Amino acid sequence: MSLAVVEGLTRRFDVSKPWLERVIGRQPKRSLTAVSDVSMTIEAGRTYALVGESGSGKSTIGRMVAGLLRPSEGEVRIDGEAVRAPRADVQMIFQDPYASLNPRWRVGDIVAEPARARGMEVEPGALLERVGLRAIDAQRYPHEFSGGQRQRIGVARALSSRPRLIVADEPTSALDVSVQAQVLNLMKDLQEETGIAFLLISHDLTVIRHMADVIGVLYLGRLVEEAAPATLFERPAHPYTAMLIDAAPKLDGFGREVPPPVGEIPDPIAPPPGCAYNPRCPLAIDLCRRERPALEPVGPGRAACHRAGEVRLEGVA
Amino acid sequence: MTDAPMLDVPPDAPVKPPSRWRRMVESDLWYAFRTSPVAIVAFAVSTLLILSAVFAPWVAPSNPFDPASLDLMNGFTPPMTPNDFTGATFPMGTDDQGRGVFSTILYGMRISLFVGFMAVAFAMVLGITLGLIAGWAGGVVDAVIMRVADIQLTFPSILVAMLIFGIAKGVIPVQNRDDMAIWVLIIAIGLSDWVQFARVVRGATMVESRKDYVSAARLAGRRGPSILFRHILPNVLSPVLVIATISLALAIIAEATLSFLGVGAPPTQPSLGTLIRIGQDYLFSGEWWILFFPAATLLMLALSVNLLGDWLRDALNPRLR
Numbered sequence A: 001m002s003l004a005v006v007e008g009l010t011r012r013f014d015v016s017k018p019w020l021e022r023v024i025g026r027q028p029k030r031s032l033t034a035v036s037d038v039s040m041t042i043e044a045g046r047t048y049a050l051v052g053e054s055g056s057g058k059s060t061i062g063r064m065v066a067g068l069l070r071p072s073e074g075e076v077r078i079d080g081e082a083v084r085a086p087r088a089d090v091q092m093i094f095q096d097p098y099a100s101l102n103p104r105w106r107v108g109d110i111v112a113e114p115a116r117a118r119g120m121e122v123e124p125g126a127l128l129e130r131v132g133l134r135a136i137d138a139q140r141y142p143h144e145f146s147g148g149q150r151q152r153i154g155v156a157r158a159l160s161s162r163p164r165l166i167v168a169d170e171p172t173s174a175l176d177v178s179v180q181a182q183v184l185n186l187m188k189d190l191q192e193e194t195g196i197a198f199l200l201i202s203h204d205l206t207v208i209r210h211m212a213d214v215i216g217v218l219y220l221g222r223l224v225e226e227a228a229p230a231t232l233f234e235r236p237a238h239p240y241t242a243m244l245i246d247a248a249p250k251l252d253g254f255g256r257e258v259p260p261p262v263g264e265i266p267d268p269i270a271p272p273p274g275c276a277y278n279p280r281c282p283l284a285i286d287l288c289r290r291e292r293p294a295l296e297p298v299g300p301g302r303a304a305c306h307r308a309g310e311v312r313l314e315g316v317a
Numbered sequence B: 001m002t003d004a005p006m007l008d009v010p011p012d013a014p015v016k017p018p019s020r021w022r023r024m025v026e027s028d029l030w031y032a033f034r035t036s037p038v039a040i041v042a043f044a045v046s047t048l049l050i051l052s053a054v055f056a057p058w059v060a061p062s063n064p065f066d067p068a069s070l071d072l073m074n075g076f077t078p079p080m081t082p083n084d085f086t087g088a089t090f091p092m093g094t095d096d097q098g099r100g101v102f103s104t105i106l107y108g109m110r111i112s113l114f115v116g117f118m119a120v121a122f123a124m125v126l127g128i129t130l131g132l133i134a135g136w137a138g139g140v141v142d143a144v145i146m147r148v149a150d151i152q153l154t155f156p157s158i159l160v161a162m163l164i165f166g167i168a169k170g171v172i173p174v175q176n177r178d179d180m181a182i183w184v185l186i187i188a189i190g191l192s193d194w195v196q197f198a199r200v201v202r203g204a205t206m207v208e209s210r211k212d213y214v215s216a217a218r219l220a221g222r223r224g225p226s227i228l229f230r231h232i233l234p235n236v237l238s239p240v241l242v243i244a245t246i247s248l249a250l251a252i253i254a255e256a257t258l259s260f261l262g263v264g265a266p267p268t269q270p271s272l273g274t275l276i277r278i279g280q281d282y283l284f285s286g287e288w289w290i291l292f293f294p295a296a297t298l299l300m301l302a303l304s305v306n307l308l309g310d311w312l313r314d315a316l317n318p319r320l321r
Helices: A019-025 A058-065 A107-116 A124-130 A135-139 A147-160 A177-194 A205-211 A229-234 A239-247 A286-290 B020-026 B028-034 B037-054 B101-137 B139-154 B157-171 B174-191 B194-209 B212-219 B224-260 B272-280 B289-316
Strands: A002-014 A031-043 A047-051 A073-078 A090-093 A165-169 A197-202 A214-219 A222-227 A296-298 A301-303
Touching (some): A002 A058, A002 A197, A031 A047, A031 A073, A031 A197, A031 A214, A031 A222, A047 A058, A047 A205, A058 A165, A090 A147, A090 B212, A107 A124, A107 A147, A124 A135, A124 A147, A147 A177, A177 A197, A197 A205, A205 A229, A214 A229, A214 A239, A222 A229, B028 B037, B028 B289, B037 B289, B101 B139, B101 B174, B101 B224, B101 B289, B157 B174, B157 B224, B174 B224, B212 B224, B224 B272, B224 B289, B272 B289
Parallel strands (some): A047 A197, A165 A197
Antiparallel strands (some): A214 A222, A222 A301
16 A cells, blocks of 8 residues: 655755845856656555765655645645645654754753644653663763664654654764664564664665665666666676676675776756766666656666666676 | 664653753753863952852941941951051951941842843843844844944943933933932943844844744744744743843943942942042052952952853853863
């Protein structure tokens, strides 16, 4: 059953200079397209993972799904209703466990706020116990906790208003590796107990592989491939996905020569014509520089590539 | 690192969070205070002065504004010397009307401190509110508020205060002028002082409002005003505390300056500045004490509060440790 439907989602940011400077310098308005025509479906009780380099628009999509940002075009629909403002049934877990908890508030008040602000009854102690902390911790302040504990507090807060979907924006990238697994397993347990759906945003392929039911690969604000983990990691249909997988260090590959990725992510203010990946793509042909490929079914998943059938993994081939 | 001791606790031990008092005693601020002789002396002097002003009716030997207790024969008595006619002795001498200078200082300090505190409170409320709004709203609202602040800063604060004073003098009827003088002073000094609060709060608000806890509050369903006052305000207050302390010293001096210039507290309710102005008339005829003691008190008060503010600024600035 689909919970959230994202359709043609586009978000542009105005990055022009202040108008006075612009008028004096006779510069045109400039805008940055952070997310460009992304469509996807988040199933109830499943985990949809978005992966991509920094600047690929992962977080922007997350914030639009959560209702914190308005899309420039397209919409996010939950139960057929467009999301225009934050909702009780969509909550978020943030990347930085230090900045995401108000240092002047007691943990109990932080955790209870999404429920209390909407007039719902909530027991902060019980929420804290659900994420593996103690009820007495409600009396403490955030600075008294470690990074992993703080992230649990963030998870408890996200649970407080009984959400159906939690947007987890890089929930583990600020944590020690030893603590990452704890937080991820907590999320998995909660999903099994309560059937919460996650939109997991990460750049870490290991995390994604461990957590995701469906993976969406983003490049320069465009969804370039979408598939289940098994398909995506074994038979990537987009050259960018293949490059990501090849570039990730592997345990069995000591001493293996890995060709480093060529080039960098292009300027989102002036993206290249055609396929956004064409300047770095080893398979690029003229068509790729002229025409933006649509996301079309390739095998069991979907990919946006003119040469999807010819993509090979270095490690496999 | 303050969170280190918490990690040693076994996870199932029922630990009581430390009390407010314990947290204060163990805090960095208290340590910084204990180890700074300047801060201790400044705190002691300012507390002594403020308390003696607050309890002036019980501390002062006489009420200098009660005509029944005055004896003109006591006029111009030097400090610690018996009066030639009445034999009365005054610790800091008397002025031309036989009022004990010590008593007038205590009562005058009440006015000075009242005006100082109220002016800073007024500047704080105005500055914090406008700063929060400017930092949160951004764009045109921010530009308008901050340009008004910039224009305000181009006028010396004394000039602004005199301007407001002049307008008030024209608007308020003569018989109410003395009563209103104190409030006009407060508004005048407060209005010339709000800009620095607004600037600091605006900057801090811009930083805080980009943090994720604000996004979390929006996700919780809170809206602008509630986020501003419940989430952001508590996080922008520590620099405000520093400015408020230093502003208090400046406000006391500004009040004294205005009163000295004759546009401040009226002679019927003399502040330290008014006392200095009155005393100045007698300086060259040898009655130095009428000027000296109010001036010395003003100096001690302003200096101790200012030193306290300086210390607070350093103590709260982690980069200076």
